Amino acid sequence: MAIKYFCPFCKAELPEDLEICPFCKTDLRDNVSYDDKIILSLDHPILDVRMLSIKLVGEKCIKKALPKLSDLANKSSDPLELIAIYKSLKQIGSSEANKIIEKIRQKNNKIVNNYIDEITS
Numbered sequence: 001m002a003i004k005y006f007c008p009f010c011k012a013e014l015p016e017d018l019e020i021c022p023f024c025k026t027d028l029r030d031n032v033s034y035d036d037k038i039i040l041s042l043d044h045p046i047l048d049v050r051m052l053s054i055k056l057v058g059e060k061c062i063k064k065a066l067p068k069l070s071d072l073a074n075k076s077s078d079p080l081e082l083i084a085i086y087k088s089l090k091q092i093g094s095s096e097a098n099k100i101i102e103k104i105r106q107k108n109n110k111i112v113n114n115y116i117d118e119i120t121s
């Protein structure tokens with residue numbers, strides 16, 4: 001999968017890792033790491049962008065994204081988003097990640113829990 005870049009400030013998708021965002025003109029050189037950019041994108045208003053960020057957090061095993069993933073899991077009622085969060089938490093696999101998985105289960109979303117039961121059985 002191609003790596004995508006997002007402006008951490010206005011959340012616009014950037015064609016490459018630019019130094020200055022062409023949309024909001026913010027200077028992006030100021031030490032915002034790629035991991036931090038991904039974490040910032042977890043707040044993106046567009047679900048597709050959030051889904052991509054959620055996936056990347058899991059693939060890159062970004063543990064410091066866990067508090068944000070936890071917030072997202074609390075707020076979301078979208079089964080696809082919750083499943084994506086679950087998958088990333090599984091990839092991270094820490095005890096903190098497992099606690100968030102437990103919280104997702106307790107939301108009692110049927111689709112999500114069936115999915116989790118199916119792949120853990």
Ligand SMILES: [Zn+2]
Nearest residue numbers: 007010021024
């Ligand atoms: Zn911007």
